[in-house]
Amino acid sequence: MKMPEFSLIKWQRQFGTEEACAEALTRVRWPDGFICPVCAGKAYSYITSRQIYQCSHCQHQTSVTSGTIFHSTNLPLVKWFWAIYLSASDKGGISALRLSKQIATTWLLLTVSCKDPYGYGAQRQHLST
Numbered sequence: 001m002k003m004p005e006f007s008l009i010k011w012q013r014q015f016g017t018e019e020a021c022a023e024a025l026t027r028v029r030w031p032d033g034f035i036c037p038v039c040a041g042k043a044y045s046y047i048t049s050r051q052i053y054q055c056s057h058c059q060h061q062t063s064v065t066s067g068t069i070f071h072s073t074n075l076p077l078v079k080w081f082w083a084i085y086l087s088a089s090d091k092g093g094i095s096a097l098r099l100s101k102q103i104a105t106t107w108l109l110l111t112v113s114c115k116d117p118y119g120y121g122a123q124r125q126h127l128s129t
Helices: 008-013 017-030 077-087 096-103 107-113
Strands: 044-047 052-056
Touching: 008 017, 008 077, 017 077, 077 096
Parallel strands: none
Antiparallel strands: 044 052
């Protein structure tokens, strides 16, 4: 599957804030609207202070990042998205050390985080849709 080409400027405009990154993840995760992972309910409340979705039926709370490679990391979504862009835009890839310098984080965090512990690599989807 060929990915659309993004310039650095276009990527920054589209995914330059935490809110924009979270909206993109929401569109990919729930393209037809929120669905509770526990009871499959569609009605929900959004708890703004915690950025959590709460199912109106079973009261289960979930975030847009739970169950993904972004879950339980201290790295902001903007940095994750930059890491994705930098990794995907270079034909030969990018080393964890170089990437850590580009997005100002530790290379150890990147090497541990980027191993795809949940096996989501095969489920890649376009974030631009």
